[in-house]
Amino acid sequence: MSDILLLSQETIDKIAAGEVVERPASVVKELVENAIDAKASIITIEIKKGGVSKIRVSDNGIGIMSNQVSKAFLRHSTSKIRDVSDLSYLKSLGFRGEALSSIAAVSQVELITKTKEDVLGTRYVIEGGVEKSIEEIGAPNGTTFIVRNLFYNTLPRQKFLKSDKTESNYIHDIVEKLALSHPEIAFQLSIDGKTKVSTVGSSKLKDSIYQIFGKTITSNLLEINNSNGDYKIHGFIGDSVISKGNRSFEITFINDRFVKSKILCSAIEEGYKGYLMQHQYPFCVLFVEVDTNVIDVNVHPTKLEVRIDEPKVLSDLITESIYNALNGVEDIREETIEYTSTYNDSIEESLNREPLINDHLIEEPSIKELPIKEPSIIEPYEERKYEEVKQKTTDAINEIVKEKEAKEVEKYNQLSFLSEEAKKNHRIIGQLFDTYWLVEFDDSLYIIDQHAAHEKVLYEKTLKLLKEKEMSSQTISPPVVVTLSSKEETFLNDNIDAFIDLGYKIEHFGGKEYAISAIPYNIFGIDEKAMFLNMIAECSDINKAKSPQIMLEKIASMSCKAAVKGNMRLSYEESCELIDDLMKLDNPFHCPHGRPTIIKMTKQELEKKFKRIV
16 A cells, blocks of 8 residues: 655645636636625626636726735635634635635736725736746736636646637626626626627616627516515516527526526426426526525535525425516517517527527627727726716616617507407407417407417316316226336325325225226326326326326326317307407416417508508
């Protein structure tokens, strides 16, 4: 057996750097978070060649005192905490004191910093963890870090990096998250000389969302604000028009720290159930505020994950808040006459990007394309120039917000298409392709998918009967015999009362076999055995507390199979009855699978197509 030796300080530093500095984006994250903790109001980031060649982060924060500069690069040196008790009350983004030491161990770092009390600033150079020079220098208030030749002394690490573009996209993504979490700070990100992120620090989250994601998304936002016990949530969610094929637009923060949490994502998606199609995920920028003693942020090196006390309380709050925000909003898709594909393709074209590449294809002008002169990368000391740009930009955004609000007021002053009063003015034109009903109302053409609409009506009716335990049964003869695994058998016995409430009559038939002699009345004509086994399989892996609800939804979904299909001609009276039933629902605008039941085309769009107006 080899002798036990103490590692050299150089080896220790490089090992620590491997944990903290995974790639250039890790450096940017650590330096920008330090700038935020330093109370900066303007932060500029400049990178070249994916951040490997150069990373420059400048801020106008409080700076570092000259006699503290070299100490800042020692391992576990920090101004954020004093002892272990402080870990329970953390509010800063960084606290371990490993970032600067780790960055300096694998790169060439130049630091220029000045506090407002000092006449001169300090320039400090450290390479590979070795101090090279420290001197006084004229400098603005704040701090600038210049990191060059990342991993120059650990070449194997460079080989594992991806292309410059991909590494730049990692940085782009991180800066966007930081800008969203701190709308009071102006962020400027330049990649190889091109401005990629530019926010003005107006303190309004909606302004930051507009500046990062553009007008299309900003125009389809709903605000949420709610609290429950230890938790408060606020932010914006996208309506059902804004969706994506992955979860990269589910952006969540806890105490202003960006986190990745399965708990939060599941709660968000549960709130959208019935509003989005399967495998489509919503847009949201959601903030959770909680007392620091209810969470633990010290569970992951990059602090992307947190441990949450009472996660169900938080999940229920999020799900309920999102559902309430979506419920009751008239969500009829307004289509243009040129539109020839599925209802969501134009949104998908701009949103369905790779999860890490958030250089969003926004059809609308971004903030730098507004009618104002865009500055070059703003230095922290250009306060006057910055204030002028901030004011002009804020004015431009306010105009857009006013325009949207005026349209919303006009919309809500109009009659809802499905209201009782509006129904008096419906003119049913007829049925198209034996599938779609055409209805004229208020200078618009409404197109109703009879199958989607009937599915939703049956689903809601069945779900209501199930919840109120008014479900009736139908006897089947001969009984259906099923064979269950040990796990399925245990699940059935644990939830037998729920199955009885649904309308099932089940008896043990010996061994692992069970006889089903009665089923819910509304699933007649469906393969009873396949449906029962499918329901058992889906529910047996679900949390026991949620199983009855999942079974209710499964039965209700199966009732959709009885819905009138496309290519089935309905009478005028039947169509009127369908619209009557639809207007009584809480969410009549989506079928149980998230597809739209109604789309709208305005008279103006038709007149554009026929060149009556231009």
